[in-house]
Amino acid sequence: MSDFPIRAEDMTACVTLPPISREGFRSVSVAVERASTIVFPDAAAYAARNDNGHGAYSYGLHGTPTSRQLEAQIAALEGGTHCMVTPSGLVAITLAILSLVRAGETVLIPDTVYPPVRAFAHRMLAGLGVTVVYYDPTIGSRIDALLGPEVRLVLTESPGSTTMEIQDLPAIAAAAKARGIPTACDNSWATPLFCKPLALGIDISIEAVSKYIAGHSDLLMGSITTSDPELWDRLRTGFKLLGLGVSPDDCSLALRGLQSLPLRLAHAGSIGLALAGRLQTCPAVAAVLHPALPQFSGHDIWKRDFTGASGVFSVIPVPQAAPRVSRALEAMQHFSIGASWGGLHSIVAPMDLTGNRTVGTAPTGPVIRFSVGGEAPEALAADLDAFCAVLEGL
Numbered sequence: 001m002s003d004f005p006i007r008a009e010d011m012t013a014c015v016t017l018p019p020i021s022r023e024g025f026r027s028v029s030v031a032v033e034r035a036s037t038i039v040f041p042d043a044a045a046y047a048a049r050n051d052n053g054h055g056a057y058s059y060g061l062h063g064t065p066t067s068r069q070l071e072a073q074i075a076a077l078e079g080g081t082h083c084m085v086t087p088s089g090l091v092a093i094t095l096a097i098l099s100l101v102r103a104g105e106t107v108l109i110p111d112t113v114y115p116p117v118r119a120f121a122h123r124m125l126a127g128l129g130v131t132v133v134y135y136d137p138t139i140g141s142r143i144d145a146l147l148g149p150e151v152r153l154v155l156t157e158s159p160g161s162t163t164m165e166i167q168d169l170p171a172i173a174a175a176a177k178a179r180g181i182p183t184a185c186d187n188s189w190a191t192p193l194f195c196k197p198l199a200l201g202i203d204i205s206i207e208a209v210s211k212y213i214a215g216h217s218d219l220l221m222g223s224i225t226t227s228d229p230e231l232w233d234r235l236r237t238g239f240k241l242l243g244l245g246v247s248p249d250d251c252s253l254a255l256r257g258l259q260s261l262p263l264r265l266a267h268a269g270s271i272g273l274a275l276a277g278r279l280q281t282c283p284a285v286a287a288v289l290h291p292a293l294p295q296f297s298g299h300d301i302w303k304r305d306f307t308g309a310s311g312v313f314s315v316i317p318v319p320q321a322a323p324r325v326s327r328a329l330e331a332m333q334h335f336s337i338g339a340s341w342g343g344l345h346s347i348v349a350p351m352d353l354t355g356n357r358t359v360g361t362a363p364t365g366p367v368i369r370f371s372v373g374g375e376a377p378e379a380l381a382a383d384l385d386a387f388c389a390v391l392e393g394l
């Protein structure tokens with residue numbers, strides 16, 4: 001007992017929620033519903049808490065109405081029946097691999113994959129006895145030659161990280177489907193607004209929600225969407241077994257971000273394309289890597305399968321400009337130097353791809369990746385002019 005006793009009824013009242021009326025309350029925003037424990041009306045309901053499959057509320061780790069609301073909204077945009085959010089985009093990819101591929105089996109990964117996936121494959125999958133085969137991202141239907149009986153998953157990512165290669169997703173999906181092998185696509189660049197992998201025949205669509213969907217550079221999240229009930233069961237089981245969960249506060253921020261995704265994406269996409277065109281006139285730039293530029297090698301497939309471009313693209317400086325790259329990046333006022341992309345602050349990142357290609361050859365110098373934010377286009381254009389001038393040695 002404490003020296004300062006508190007009245008028994010007050011003590012209980014502090015942790016008891018009196019009923020309040022919800023009558024007449026309707027909001028267009030989603031409530032943040034936090035829970036570790038979920039309580040049940042009686043012992044029988046508790047005993048049956050897992051009988052309703054993955055959809056039941058059983059423990060906060062497995063979802064609350066806030067996360068389910070976000071999942072339902074992403075599923076609708078992807079055109080899928082099942083969606084789960086994950087603690088990061090990276091874990092959405094690693095979970096898909098861990099859930100579907102076992103020791104002695106093989107996963108096919110595009111050579112231009114998001115680099116941390118390559119590190120995961122090298123440092124974790126190899127030790128688990130999973131074989132990783134990298135393939136040319138532009139392989140298309142020729143992927144059939146790699147689809148042996150040991151292959152359990154084909155991962156795709158279009159455009160490829162940093163160098164932006166566009167994959168022939170329908171051709172890859174069809175070849176894999178003919179052999180009963182599931183396919184997954186990292187769709188973070190396009191978001192479901194500009195590409196719908198499931199409609200192109202891909203089985204699992206993955207988003208780094210951290211990027212465009214959340215959209216404000218302030219949270220980390222991924223999503224996995226599918227319409228295949230058997231794949232869903234294996235993915236969702238893997239999620240539970242690994243003890244993964246997502247905070248409802250983060251889901252609430254992502255739900256808020258998602259509302260303005262069309263506006264942000266339309267803005268970043270059209271300004272990004274204009275800026276990419278401007279960079280093409282910079283003599284110190286050897287190549288601008290942007291799928292919506294007609295001369296880009298994957299442009300025709302992009303035009304067929306995508307309905308737009310987001311605001312992320314890359315440039316390769318001419319080799320002589322390499323010593324001036326750091327100063328050129330620092331000459332910009334609005335593009336901050338940093339990792340990640342898809343927010344309302346413009347970001348630039350010098351990417352070193354050394355060691356990041358197995359099938360193809362990585363560019364030897366830095367590849368500079370731009371992410372267009374919400375600043376005025378004139379300000380960003382002035383930044384790029386300053387960047388070019390320093391790169392040229394002016």
Ligand SMILES: *Cc1c(COP(=O)(O)O)cnc(C)c1O
Pocket residue numbers: 087088089090091114157161186188189208209210211220221222340
């Ligand atoms: C950033 C990114 C991811 C990972 O997302 P995180 O939430 O940062 O883990 C996955 N794929 C691509 C293409 C990305 O750019």
